[in-house]
Every structure is written in structure tokens, then in C-alpha cells.
Amino acid sequence: MAKIIGIDLGTTNSAVAIMEGGEPKILENAEGNRTTPSIVAVSKTNERLVGLLAKRQSVTNPKNTIFSVKRLMGRKFTDPEVQKDKAWLPYEIQAGAAGGVEVKMGDKWYSPEEISAAILGKLKADAEARLGEKVEEAVITVPAYFDDSERQATKNAGEIAGLKVRRILNEPTAAALAYGMNKQKNEKIVVYDFGGGTFDVSVLEVGDDTVEVKATGGDTHLGGDDFDKKIQEYLVGEYKKQEGVDISKDSLALQRLKEGAEKAKHELSTAMETEINLPYISSDANGPKHFIMKLSRAKLESLVQEYIDRSIALTKETVTATAPKGAGFQLSDINEVVMVGGQTRMPAMVEAVKKLFGKDPHQGINPDEVVAQGAAVQAGILQGDVKDILLLDVTPLSLSIETYGGVATPMISKNTTVPTAKTQTFSTAADNQTSVEVHITQGERPMAADNKTLAKFLLDGIPPSPRGLPQIEVTFDIDANGILNVSAKDKGTGKMQSVKIQASTNLSKDDIEKMKQEAATHAAEDEKKKELVDMRNQAESTIYLAEKSIKDAGDKLPADVKTGIVEKVDALKKAKDGDDAALIKAAFEALSTEIQKIGQSVYNNGNGGPNPNPSSDTNGSGHNPESEPGSEPGTESRQSN
């Protein structure tokens, strides 16, 4: 089935997204960019250009380059808004049929729908090229304040472009959809959308499967472009003061400065200070001149503070004023705030919104793409993806096996989609260990005892052998219903034990949350505990090694070396029973250094005795009186099927 695309048809830029694998994904255009300028032109050679190509020739062809046509969609020529826009738009506008608007491009007059259709046509063609299949249907977004005729005009534009418009969706609703907020009942949401050329604020209320627009506000002539202009003006002014040169007349210099200003603005979203560095920007009788100026975040904020303040005042009005001006809510009634538009990356803006509502706004999704993504989500709902009949669950918590020292070693980590299976090979931790206990736990804590026990069973009949030699293959297998099968098999004898746990995912949402919370609050102390256990395991392994080496070397070992090692072994044995990780570490290191003497003395004696090579084998598990499967990194193999 052909995909339905989601389109954010913006005033300055547009974007397209589709649903793929249950997630919205932005489609790049033919030029390899994620957004397309909403510009259409007829070039001097009578060629129709759309997007970036139209933008590239706009300076020299202003009369035939149509931008911001969204401002004219569905409007009457006599509208005061249209008259206001007519004054500054460089292309010609006249009254069309039925009192509508027409714009001149080349030697022909076009309706705004036809211009928008050209943009939509390019978006459609580029999407088809990316997807490798035909696209026939779309969801298109419009501002929440668009009236019926403006919506109809947008729909018509889609039809002209050869798209069946399945839904005209409000931009703020799309943003809320992208954040999955349509599922939360009775929520009041504010969408703060600071675009390139327009500022829109909307108040939404989510009811039963519906998102209702309670109020809209904003300023159709306030946007990120104003910020750029302000910074540019400031820089030109400062430069004139410093160098006595006016670069505002030099088009290349101005273009470089514009780019420098934009780059600086972006950088100041993360850095506190940036340097605009444009060598050879101009020249005079004394030779070349450079532009070098530092711009701090504080300076930038002071330059644009008035715009931010205005947007905040408008937001407050839209939320609190009584209808029809506003939603008539208290600021504290608002449950969620969503940031849309590239300019909302500015920390001062986020801070101002946060201050107004007393809560952190959502800004996890790229603010330039969030509306298109939301349109794709709506498209996905309309498409009713056939595949979605098969809903796959995830394991809410990690499923682990207890390994030596009480450590919970995860077999299937949380949020893994089921059905799935994992197999890992463990070994014994002690010589002649004939059984292992398989202890299955659920939870995020690193120590098994802190997690929930799901089951325990014993695999016995392992033939006596040195520690680390037996290979015990443990498999965790969860089916689609959350039933967990755990089996342990001794590869040597083929002996096998298993257990079936019916309700591995049968925890209530609250339980899961509680367990996750606990894991988070105990993270630091758990980490310490685990470190201590790891240290102890290393210590035991080294003690085992040291004792074995002494035994193996027998008489070949000089008495003083042997005494030294025995002393250190005793010290470490004592330390490891305590809780002081630093002490264990010191004793462990002392012993590690000491046992190297075995090798040295054996080699010095000129015979190739056993080389314990302690430096490369101190991670193994140590002597273990209990019957737990010790995780043996040396012999461990991980495979998944």
C-alpha cells in the first residue's frame, strides 16, 4: 500500500515525513536537505524553480520570486493583512476572481493555491524519489487560526499538486501528536511556535480521542529572521564605529556577515561566547580590512530581549484572557508546553517560557521537524498500518542471572522487544564444584539481592573438574506472551534443567515505575557495592592463583619469595572479608606485584617452570565455597539467537 506522507507547509520552509517502523522519519529532498524553502520562481530563462534553486536566484529576480505565499492563502484582496503584506512583498499582488488574491510571476498571474501547489508538487516528487514509490495521499498542516477558506485553499493546493489530502491538521496539534500527547486525557497543552517569520501560540485541550484548539494567538510578523536582522544591524554598526567602514552597501560582505551572524546565533545556543571571524571583508586605501568581533550570549540576549518579552506577553494573554481572545485558563492549569520552530533552541527563550509556566517545556524533537513528524503520525493513524495488528511488547525490566558475589548479570535488558532469546555460557567458580544454582531476577539494581527473584533451580551432576572448565550454557527465552523459559545445560554431560516463569511481565505499571525509581535512587550506592564485589572477586581469583602457583612451583621457589607471597596472601584474605574497597585494592595490588617474583625466580633458575602471568589473569573468579555459577570472563561467550 502506498504511504501517506505528512507535510509541514511552512511560511518560510516546508518539510515532509513518513511513518516507518512505527516512527516518523523526515525525508530529505533532492538537494539532500531536510527542509525545503517555501519559494517558487520563474527564472529569466522562463524556467519554473522551486525551493533552494528559487532562493538562489531571488536577489536578482525579486519580482518573479514568490515567497511567504502562505500569508495570502485563502484571503480576500481587501483584507487589511493582505494590504499590509502587499506593502513589503517585492512581487506584485492584485485582486483575483471572487475577490481573492493573485500574484504575478513571469508574465502570468497565479492564485496562492497554485504557488503552494508548486511547492507541494516538489515535496511530493522528492518524497517519491526517496521512497522509490508513488505517493498519492497526504496530511498537510496549517496554523490553528486558519479559517475555513484558508484551509480549503490549502486543500485545493494539495489537489492541484496531485495529492489527495486526507486531513488538514493544525500545526500545534501535529506538534502534540509528535510528542504522543494525544493519548493523555484531559490535558491542557500550550504550543509555543517561534518560526522564521511568524510566532504562533496555541492552547490545546486533549479530550476523548480529540484535540481541541481552545485559543490561538501570536504575531504573524515576528520570527527568527528578526533576530538575525537585529544581530546583523548591531554588527554593521559596531564595525562602522571601530573601522569607520560601512559594509551595508557591499552585497558580498553583507552576505558573509549575515552568515556569520546566523552561525554566531546558533553557536550561542550552546556556548557563552563566540567570535565572528571574517578576514578580508573589505578594503580601503590602507589595504584589506578584517572583521573580528566577539559576541557573548548576554549581548545577544539583550539585543533580542524585546522580541522574547513580546512573545511571552502574547503567550500569557492567549492562555489567560477570556474567550474569544484567550482560553481563559490559569497559567498553572497548563500540563504540558511544547516548543516548535528553530528559534526555540535559544536558551533564553526556553528559560522565559519555563519561568512563565513554572515547568520545563518539551523540546526533545528537532523543533524544525516536529510539525512534519506529527503530520506523519496522523498519516500513520489514517493509514491504520496493517502491521500494527501485531503489537509487540517489551520487557519492562531487565532479566538477570545471579553470578559470583551476588552480582545480577543481565541476560535480557529492559525495553527489549519480545519474543527474544539470549544464550550465554558460564562456568563454575570453584574446583570440583558439582552443581550450580541458577537464580533468575528481575530489576535494574546491580546486585541480585536487591532485585525481585523470579525463580531458582539447581543444575547438578557436573563432573568434578577445576574451576572455570565446565561450560554451562544458560538460555533465557521470552515468548510474545511474556512467558520466560530459562534453561541451563552442562555442555560436558548434556545434563539440562529448566524452569518456566509464567508472569515475567505481569507487573503493574506502578510496580515497574517503583522498581525503576528504586534503581535510580540507589544508583550510587549500588555502584559502590558492585565495585566492592568486583574487587573481592578479583582478590579471590588472585589468591587462588598465588596459592596454586606456590604449589606448582614446589621446591623450585626460594623460601624468601614464598614467605613474601604467603604474607601478602594472608593480608589480602583478611582485607577481602572487610568492606573497604580501597584496602582490598591495595592488598590486591601488593600481591599482584609479589607473585610476579615467582616467574622471575623460576626463569632466573633457568628452567621453564609454570608462569602464572598474573597480570593478564586477575579478572577471573576466585575460589568459591558456594555453588553459584561464577561469571568467568575468560571462558565466557556471548551469543544471541
Added chain:
Amino acid sequence: MDEPQEQNQDQVQNSELEETKKQRDEYLAGWQRAKADFINYKKEEMAHLQEAVKYGSEDLIKDLVSVMDNFDLGLRVLEKAGPVEKGIYMIRSQIEDILKKRGLAKIETKKGDLFDPATMEAMTEIESDLPHGAVVEEIEPGYRLHEKVLRASRVIISKGK
């Protein structure tokens, strides 16, 4: 009395069989689809990964290109041509070579070429002897990274006489 009961049972079994068959087909279709989805996803991810490798350093290259432009601006006003200056030219060509190896190519734009918005950006228009719409001067070179236009060449175009 036995016969109708048997018939009934047959019917029940038949409808159960039908239902099971339907389910089987549904499940098989779902499984096939999931498997196909996965294979396609793998293919797409591979393509995506290749793209990422190809264009992963795009931002860095873009930044370096503007450094190179500034280098050129500097070299243009460098009047002397001694060994010191030659060294500077050599450093510049080192940078260019490094970027070339990563897929950067200069877009060739000559005086008199017809303006092409696919690779050029018009900065301004002046009167000249050249035909209308022809490039009078390239004021900043454009670059391609593999197939993508990284930056269009900035040109002054002619509006004729």
C-alpha cells in the same frame, strides 16, 4: 437422533478448521511481512550507514571550505612572490588536497557561463557586454561534496546593456 448431532459436530469442526486456516494465513502473512520488513530495514540501514560515512563530515568540510575561501582572499592581496609566500600557497593546496580526498570538488564557473541556480547563487546583477543572465564574475567558488552541492558558487550576473 445421532445423525443430526454428528452433523452438528461436523459443522463445528468445519468452522473451527476454517477459522484456524484463516488465522494461519493471517499469521503467516504477518510473519512474512515482519521478515520482509526486517530485511528491508537492514538494507536501508546499510544504505543509511554508507550515506553517513559519505556525508558524515559535511559540516566540518563546509567550515573548512570557508577557511579556504578566506585563505584565497588573503592570497589575492599578497603582492610579493618570494619563497615565504610560496610556502603559504603550498599550505593552502595541502588543505585542498585533504578535502579532495574526502570527495570535495570545486564547481567550475567561468565568466560568460549561463546562470544555473542548481550550482550558482546570484548575489547581484550588473550591466555588462555579456548577454542577459550570463555570469560576469564569480566572487566565491562553489563546492560539491560527492554528488551533493555543498555550497553554490556566488556570482554576479549580467543584466545586459
